[in-house]
Amino acid sequence: MFKYLIRRIVVSIPVLISVTIIIFGLIELAPGDVVDNFINPEIGYSAETLEAIRERFGLGQPAPVRYLKWLGNAVQGDFGLTYVSGEPVLAAIGRRLGNTLLLMSTALLVGTVIGVSLGVFTALRQYSFWDLALTTLSFVGISMPAFITGILGMYLFAIEWKIFPSGGMRPVQRDPTVWDTLHHLILPAGILSLAYIATFMRYTRFSMLEVLHTDYVRTARGKGLHERVVIWRHTLPNALLPVITVIGLSLPSLVVGAVFIETIFSWPGMGTMYLDAVNAKDVPLIMGMNTVIAIVVLGANLLTDLAYGMIDPRIRYD
Amino acid sequence: MTSQPASPTGTPDRPTVVVELAGSRARPESLTRRTLRRFLRNRLAIVGVIGLATMILLVVFASQIERYPYEQMDLRAAKSPPGADHWFGTDRTGRDIWSRTIHGGRVSLSVAAAATLLSTVIGMTLGATAGYYGGKADWIISRFTDIVLTLPPIVIMLTLASFLPRSLVTLIVVIGGLSWPGTVRLVRGQFLSLREQEFVTAARCLGLSHRRIIFVHIMPNVIAPLVAMVSFTVGNAILTEAGLSFLGLGVAPPTPSWGNMLEAARNLQILRELPWMWIPPSIFTVLTVLFVNFIGDGLRDAADPTMVL
Numbered sequence: 001m002f003k004y005l006i007r008r009i010v011v012s013i014p015v016l017i018s019v020t021i022i023i024f025g026l027i028e029l030a031p032g033d034v035v036d037n038f039i040n041p042e043i044g045y046s047a048e049t050l051e052a053i054r055e056r057f058g059l060g061q062p063a064p065v066r067y068l069k070w071l072g073n074a075v076q077g078d079f080g081l082t083y084v085s086g087e088p089v090l091a092a093i094g095r096r097l098g099n100t101l102l103l104m105s106t107a108l109l110v111g112t113v114i115g116v117s118l119g120v121f122t123a124l125r126q127y128s129f130w131d132l133a134l135t136t137l138s139f140v141g142i143s144m145p146a147f148i149t150g151i152l153g154m155y156l157f158a159i160e161w162k163i164f165p166s167g168g169m170r171p172v173q174r175d176p177t178v179w180d181t182l183h184h185l186i187l188p189a190g191i192l193s194l195a196y197i198a199t200f201m202r203y204t205r206f207s208m209l210e211v212l213h214t215d216y217v218r219t220a221r222g223k224g225l226h227e228r229v230v231i232w233r234h235t236l237p238n239a240l241l242p243v244i245t246v247i248g249l250s251l252p253s254l255v256v257g258a259v260f261i262e263t264i265f266s267w268p269g270m271g272t273m274y275l276d277a278v279n280a281k282d283v284p285l286i287m288g289m290n291t292v293i294a295i296v297v298l299g300a301n302l303l304t305d306l307a308y309g310m311i312d313p314r315i316r317y318d
Numbered sequence: 319m320t321s322q323p324a325s326p327t328g329t330p331d332r333p334t335v336v337v338e339l340a341g342s343r344a345r346p347e348s349l350t351r352r353t354l355r356r357f358l359r360n361r362l363a364i365v366g367v368i369g370l371a372t373m374i375l376l377v378v379f380a381s382q383i384e385r386y387p388y389e390q391m392d393l394r395a396a397k398s399p400p401g402a403d404h405w406f407g408t409d410r411t412g413r414d415i416w417s418r419t420i421h422g423g424r425v426s427l428s429v430a431a432a433a434t435l436l437s438t439v440i441g442m443t444l445g446a447t448a449g450y451y452g453g454k455a456d457w458i459i460s461r462f463t464d465i466v467l468t469l470p471p472i473v474i475m476l477t478l479a480s481f482l483p484r485s486l487v488t489l490i491v492v493i494g495g496l497s498w499p500g501t502v503r504l505v506r507g508q509f510l511s512l513r514e515q516e517f518v519t520a521a522r523c524l525g526l527s528h529r530r531i532i533f534v535h536i537m538p539n540v541i542a543p544l545v546a547m548v549s550f551t552v553g554n555a556i557l558t559e560a561g562l563s564f565l566g567l568g569v570a571p572p573t574p575s576w577g578n579m580l581e582a583a584r585n586l587q588i589l590r591e592l593p594w595m596w597i598p599p600s601i602f603t604v605l606t607v608l609f610v611n612f613i614g615d616g617l618r619d620a621a622d623p624t625m626v627l
Contacts, residue, residue, distance in 0.1 A: 018465045025478065032483030137614075143608040145557045147564045148600045151583045159590050166586070256470050260561060264584070274473065275565060278480035286477060294468050 001309075008305075011299045019294045020074075020287065023066065027283055028063045034062040041250040070287060077287040084280050089288035092241020092273070098168060100269035102181075102261070104254040109194020112247055118197065119243075120236065127211060134201065141198025146191070150264040153191040167266035172226065188265040192258055196250065203246050205237065241312055248304025252297040341588045349621075352541040356620035363616025364389035364570050369609035373602070377423035389572055407594035409582070418574040419598045425575035426603070430555035431490050436494030436557075439546055441501025446540075448502070449509025450532055456563070463499045471496045475558065481568040489568055493558050497551055504547050508540045542621035549614035553607045560603050 054060050061069075074078065079089035122131040158166035164187040170176035176184075211217060212235055218232045222225075259271035266272070270289070277285040309315045336459045347355075357363055362520070376383060386392075392412035400407040406415035448459035475492050484487040512518060513536065521535045562568045563577025564584075572579055576599040582598035 015461075015465055015468055019468050022465065023469075023474075026477060027481065031483075076594060083371060108564070135610060139611060140604070140608060142606050143553070143611050145607075147561055147580060148604060151580065151600070155583075155589055155593065159586075236508060252470060256473060259476065260564065263565065275476065278476050281481070287615065290469060290473065290477075293470070297468050297470070 005302075005306075008302050010300075016291070016294055016298065017071070017141070018054065020071065020291055023287060023290045024063075024067050024070070025188065027286065029258060030281075039144070068294040070284075074287075080284040082277075082285045083282045084276075084285070089284050093270070093288060093292055096268060096270050096273045099267065100256075100262070100271065103185065103189055103192070103267055103269060106185060107192035107258075108196060108247075108250060108254060110193040111187065112200055114193070115197040115200025116240070116243060117200040120239075122201070123205045123208030123212065123239075124231070132243070133206070138201050141194055142202070144194075145260070146195060146258055147260040147264065149191050149194055150261050153187060154264060157187055167264075169268060177290060179279045188258075188261050188267055192261050199250075200243065200246065204243050207242045208235065208239040211235050226279075235313070239247055241308065244307055244311065245304055248300060248307065251300035251303070256293055257297045324589065326373050334467060349434065349539060349542055353545075353617070353620045357616050359617040360619065362612045363620075366609040366612030366616065369605065370613065373423065373606050373609065375429065376420050377427055380417070380420040380424060381517045383420060384414070386414040386417050388413065388417035388421040388574060390414070397592060406598045407592070409592065409595050410588075415594060418579060419576075419602055422574035422576045422579050422599060423602060423606075425486070425569050425573060426556055426559055426577065427606070429493065429559045429569075429575075430488060430552050432490045433494035433497065433555040433559075434548060434551045436490060437497035437551055438544075440495070440503055441498035442505055444498070444500040445505025446509055446532055446537070449506035450528070450536070452510075459506075463502050464556070466496070467499050472558075472561070475562065476565070476567065479562050486569060487561065490560055492562075497554060497558075498599055501544070501547055501551070504542055504543060508543065509536060510537050512539055543618070546614050546618035546621055549610050553610040553614065556603065556607055556610070560599075585586055 059066070076089070081119065082089055082092055085092065118134055122134050125131050152162070154166055157163050165171075165184055169181065169184050171180055171181065217230060217234055220230045225234075255270060256274075259275055262269045262271035263275065273285075274289055276282075277289065325330070334375070348374040381390075390413065391406070394412065395408050396410055396412040398404055398408045398412075400415075402413050404416065406419060408414055408471065409418075431590070444459050448456040474496055478492045479488060518531060520533060521531045559568060559575065560577035562582060563575050564580050566578075566581060568577050569575045580596055580603075582592075588595055
């Protein structure tokens with residue numbers, strides 16, 4: 001187990017480095033001079049100031065040299081300063097990460113609980129009215145992108161009925177209380193959870209039905225076991241295995257955030273920060289965020305595999 | 319050495335093997351035909367086909383159907399709600415929303431179609447190469463796919479779309495160039511299992527070229543699951559185009575697309591006072607994706623031999 005863990009981490013390192021090279025390369029290939037972003041049209045510029053900026057951020061060197069320098073610093077935990085605010089990249093990320101984690105973990109938790117429950121419920125009542133109704137709804141759910149559910153939710157709940165605030169994380173005039181945060185959180189998190197509910201419900205239902213039709217479940221029923229025991233002890237644990245993979249695959253979204261929902265509800269999270277970073281061509285911030293995201297994705301994949309091994313005794317890592 | 323047993327029926331390429339089943343002397347049904355037959359029994363899938371066909375007709379004949387040119391401003395009729403003159407109402411400069419919606423579909427659907435084509439070609443090429451040849455080629459392609467999958471596609475798409483000029487081509491390249499990993503995995507898996515089967519061994523013994531084995535013998539068996547994958551790629555591409563345009567990274571106005579029409583709703587005043595500006599493109603986007611998903615789901619179930627329909 002320990003050896004497996006070490007091996008997986010070692011294998012991840014070249015992947016991580018390749019990702020940073022690709023992102024660096026993509027930014028490098030883009031047309032235009034990075035220094036142009038420092039020009040303020042209101043003030044104007046002189047060749048000397050541009051040269052000074054080029055000097056200060058080390059932009060005069062060839063791309064491979066700049067990449068290796070970036071990598072050398074990044075390994076030591078120094079991701080440089082952002083172009084726009086001038087603060088350390090990691091500090092900027094840290095400021096936003098908590099907000100995104102709050103939003104996304106609420107959505108993911110609600111989505112998992114409701115989605116898996118509905119999936120089990122519909123599978124046990126296959127072809128009933130509720131099954132058909134919920135399955136059709138889940139179809140609509142996966143076909144509706146977050147920017148449409150977001151706009152619609154905001155229009156109905158924040159503008160027409162004024163139940164929830166239309167954006168932000170806190171009231172302007174006072175320090176936020178727990179209730180204030182919750183009040184701002186419910187609408188965006190609720191809308192986000194809809195997509196999770198639809199996805200997880202479909203997977204759970206499919207997987208439950210598959211297990212319900214296996215021979216060992218038929219044997220369990222044939223032995224005269226109580227239906228409750230058949231479902232809870234024999235079916236559910238096996239049916240949830242593939243669902244865990246799907247949930248594990250959604251873990252990265254905890255950090256990436258939902259760019260669309262954060263934009264619509266002006267939620268100060270990672271998604272809006274990334275959008276601002278690419279619009280401002282803030283290279284250090286883009287590189288830093290991508291590295292953090294890639295680490296989280298690789299970690300989430302590893303975690304999913306480990307969880308799988310813990311739940312399913314047939315899988316052994318050695 | 320590519321000697322072929324010339325069959326009297328005049329189809330030398332495909333030696334027909336007649337399997338005699340009890341009570342039936344018919345040729346066994348081909349995989350594609352069987353998939354199609356099972357697909358046509360799925361009611362939701364039929365709804366999807368009819369719905370999508372209607373959508374495509376509306377979009378293709380947009381210039382004939384529109385009642386006002388989509389770029390024509392009419393300040394006297396600005397901000398009018400849906401009615402007899404303007405079915406879906408008008409925007410702040412009096413442009414007809416119905417015209418803009420069906421014209422917007424042109425951009426959305428053609429970007430989705432082109433991006434899907436690009437993604438499928440890349441996916442099939444890489445997947446077939448990795449699965450058929452195995453070894454080093456497989457290792458390189460699989461590692462490359464892993465790396466691309468490490469970052470959520472939306473992150474790379476946002477990065478690319480913001481650095482490249484806003485145009486149709488950018489959208490197609492960005493969306494198509496990043497949607498292929500799923501296709502690679504599917505095609506690779508199919509090739510890995512199919513290349514070990516007897517008919518491929520037989521084809522190899524006959525001395526057929528790799529090209530011929532890949533395209534004539536293996537590829538037809540991959541088509542059924544691939545088509546289901548393609549329809550999901552189309553659905554995702556429509557949503558991605560709309561999403562990027564919504565964030566202001568798609569096709570630039572005044573050319574309408576469903577995404578940049580939706581972008582108008584980011585303005586609180588429009589969101590509140592002119593709901594007819596953003597409701598039509600939302601409905602068209604969701605319906606189209608829903609139809610495509612109906613088709614995709616039907617195809618996947620029809621192509622899955624373990625599924626009893």
